[in-house]
Amino acid sequence: MKAVLVESYDRIENITIREVAKPELSPGMVRVRVQAAAVGFVDGLKVQGLYQTKDPLPFIPGSEFAGVVEDAAADVKGFASGTPVIGLVRNGGLAEYICAAAADLVVTPKGIDPEVGASFFANYHTALYALSSRGKLQSGETLLVLGAAGGVGIAAVQIGKLLGARVIAAASTEEKRQFAMKFGADAGLDYTRDGWRDELKELTGGHGADVIYDPVGGDLSLQAFRSIAWNGRHLVIGFASGTIPALRFNLPLLKGGALLGVDLAQIGRREPDVRDQVITQLFAWLSEKTLVPVVGKVFAFEEFHEAFKAMTTRSALGKMVVRVG
Ligand SMILES: NC(=O)c1ccc[n+]([C@@H]2O[C@H](COP(=O)([O-])OP(=O)(O)OC[C@H]3O[C@@H](n4cnc5c(N)ncnc54)[C@H](OP(=O)(O)O)[C@@H]3O)[C@@H](O)[C@H]2O)c1
Structure with missing residues (x-):
């Protein structure tokens, strides 16, 4: 399969798309055919080795994606082949396929395009949790x-x-x-x-x-x-x-x-009920079309450099998305 591969902590221009092995399924995992992946501020830091924790090289960047389940490990329930999903992972989204833990996936609400699915989940989840649960905004x-x-x-x-x-x-x-x-x-x-x-x-x-x-x-x-x-x-x-x-x-x-x-990364572990409430509210707003999330700019897979550059030059409006499949 094709994947964006970071082989050294170098200039963004030097990162390339490579042919790599399709990821193997292991217990608890779901294999997803990726349709779109988002590039956020942290992804821009990670590929340059500037994030607080460095990923061992080589690695496939991309922490948010949307796609369709290809198959799942025998011990996984609720992710039948063909189910549209949104994933939030450490890395790996900028590839044709990814194996992600079932716990890191949610089923995409009906009528949500992959570009929206890949780009809205982390940011809107953070915003609603922050403003309602932490900030008690009235x-x-x-x-x-x-x-x-x-x-x-x-x-x-x-x-x-x-x-x-x-x-x-x-x-x-x-x-x-x-x-x-x-x-x-x-x-x-x-x-x-x-x-x-x-x-x-x-x-x-x-x-x-x-x-x-x-x-x-x-x-x-x-x-x-x-x-x-x-x-x-x-x-x-x-x-x-x-x-x-x-x-x-x-x-x-x-x-x-x-x-x-x-800290979005800790909500699920520390406040699972609040996380569920936030997701339920977000998905309700989405299905009612009360909330139409902003998709910034969508790039073709081959143009993924541009998505990273927008993040590292302070020029992005909204979230950058790369169309993979
Ligand atoms: N706590 C959480 O759970 C959580 C969740 C998601 C993101 N985040 C964090 O939120 C921050 C923003 O993420 P994002 O994806 O929204 O990034 P983004 O799209 O690049 O937005 C960041 C904004 O910060 C402003 N900014 C000021 N100085 C900047 C600089 N030197 N370089 C770049 N931007 C600068 C820019 O607006 P102006 O040009 O208008 O100043 C820019 O639009 C990151 O630190 C990310 O790690 C945290």
Whole structure:
């Protein structure tokens, strides 16, 4: 089968598609014919060897995919041949076939295209869990989304609106702010401009943001926390800026605000009931078409480099998807 293969931690341009052996089934595993795989920020770091943990070489990148079950190990139930599935794995999605643990797969809801299936699950799951379960976002509250045009950011814009919040989308370019507003944000904010906190103050009538959704990190997080409303919640999603900020503890005290961590990778193990509730809600919104997830740009398999480049040059609008099958 054909697969994108990372053979050395090198420039993205040097990664190629290779002919490799089709993966073997083992107990607990399901073999899926991949139709589409998504490329997120972390995938961009992994292929360059810049992620916090390095994968042994060679490896096939791609942590999110959608496809159709080809066959399953004898001990696996619920994944008959032909079942459409979405997978969230460590690696391996950018290939014609993948063997994934049944626990890492969900059955794709009806009417969901592979490009949507591959790209929405992790980001919208993160956004809904963060905003509802961690941030307790209430209808009528103000939500400030940092990095609002990125993959996980645009998901928070849409979910924030569905939860009844007033959403302020902060992003670095007019194109990105317009993109977020096209998908429901009530206002855009240029957080690269001096004085952006004054503009936020004006936009919120002096109140500040009740909930801050923060996948960016760095100095921006420290600035944003200073603009949090009393009883506000600042959700730590990630550090796309490359810098983990250090918040002085006097700020939560003075602002009456809370800093809350969000980690999609741990929800299933630590809060399985909450995970199930979040997935049920997401799939209900999808089937009612209350939620139409944003698919960023779709690339052909041979053009997979472009998907990675979009992630590493801060130019992506939404999530990048590679059509495999
Ligand atoms: N906690 C979780 O469970 C979870 C789940 C999913 C993702 N994440 C994390 O969330 C972060 C964002 O992921 P993503 O897939 O949404 O990435 P993305 O699509 O690239 O979006 C990140 C946004 O961050 C902003 N940014 C600011 N400085 C940047 C820089 N130096 N380089 C790149 N972007 C920069 C960019 O917006 P502007 O240009 O507008 O500033 C960009 O749109 C990552 O750290 C990822 O690991 C966490």
